[in-house]
Amino acid sequence: MTSEEIFTQLSPIITLYLPEDVTKDQIELQSDLTAQLNINSAHLVDIVLDVEDAFDIEFANEDMEKMRTVADAIQIIQKKLESK
């Protein structure tokens, strides 16, 4: 799966958990999920759980710690898909 295809699938999942003052147009590759998109730590977990279901992969604690931006998330997802 290309990173563009992953982004297309990931973007609506992130959108579900955006606070009211952030719009989906603000989701860019370099967006910091917590600092810029204002997603709280509990919703960050929700995003990962939804991503696991959508892509049929499993995140480890280290993956969670490395996931700061949208691009980080895509890279982790891509690696997991390749090693399936």
Place this chain on the structure above:
Amino acid sequence: MDKSLNHILKKLPYSEPFLFADSLVSVDENGIQGKYTFKADSYFYKGHFVGNPITPGVILTECMAQIGLVCLGIYLLGDSLQEELKIALSNTDIDFYLAVLPGETVTVISEKEYFRFNKLKCKVKMLNAKGEVVCKGFISGMLIA
């Protein structure tokens, strides 16, 4: 009460007048049960409601969170909890059915939905002394050892 259960209560980061857990009945990987008796002289009865004391829903929710989420979380964290527990409530979705009057004893029953990446989500319910459902729903929070 079982020694290990008492050990969990001792680790709770609350004290009077905001401790809403008296005893634990049982705990395992999947859930927990505990009890609390609402003291008739609790401060909130003076104002909720004036002349008609009823336990506030937020306090019932707090009681379910302390027993159902935080006590279970302390058990699940086990030995990884060496220092102070950091906790934050992240979501509640509770329906209320019956009033709880001053002096009533309630039982909180909590079932774990998941505990991943420090987020614990539980299905919780509170029963009164007659075994009737007082309130039920879902509570989640972040628990970091």
